[in-house]
Amino acid sequence: MKQIFILDMPLGKLAKKLRILGFNTTYYNNITYDELEKIVFKNSNYIVLTKSTKFYESLYNKYNILFIKSDNWKSQLRFLVMKLKLKINISKMFSRCIICNSKLIQVEKENYREFIPDYVYSTINNFKYCKHCKKVYWRGTHVENMIKDLFKILK
Known part of the structure; x- marks a missing residue:
């Protein structure tokens, strides 16, 4: 199954790196957690990545969500690769726009x-x-x- 990520506001650097690696990564830097939840509700295929304990606790029974503890994008990326056993495919790297996530x-x-x-x-x-x-x-x-x-x- 393809991984489709949606990240909350504090995870902007991680979103950019995931896009560089070719992963479908939705990120908005200016929406509320209520708005983010509505987006996730419309697409339950998302893997939600959050830094907010409150948001994590409100969604963990409903959706595929991971709490990201680290404040460092490098540690965050390592955690994701290990936790989700992400496969890095060199041919997919740099296939998405780092700004909007569209396919290039x-x-x-x-x-x-x-x-x-x-x-x-x-x-x-x-x-x-x-x-x-x-x-x-x-x-x-x-x-x-x-x-x-x-x-x-x-x-």
Whole structure:
């Protein structure tokens, strides 16, 4: 079964990392816990991740919910990988927009020239695009460094 996550407000950094790893991750930084519960009610497939003991206690009998104890996203990610036995698939990494969670599409760089810095345009050939955020992504050295860091954390 695919993991579909929804995270509460204090878990923004973790949400971004889960998206980088290719996991379907819903995150809103400006909603109440009542609004969050309504969203979860409409989609019971979510795995709810929360830092709030009160929210956890109100939902743990109804939904698939995990309480995240740590304040550090690295520890949070390690905890999730161990607890849920998450499989990290390199081919799915960087397949989602880190801002809105939409799936990225492969695009021809010529069509997105105005969004790409000159040096990147001349040295990189593969680009992905978020239709929702209108953001262009590419795999530069920052991505390679991020991959190394994530795998160090997950060891």
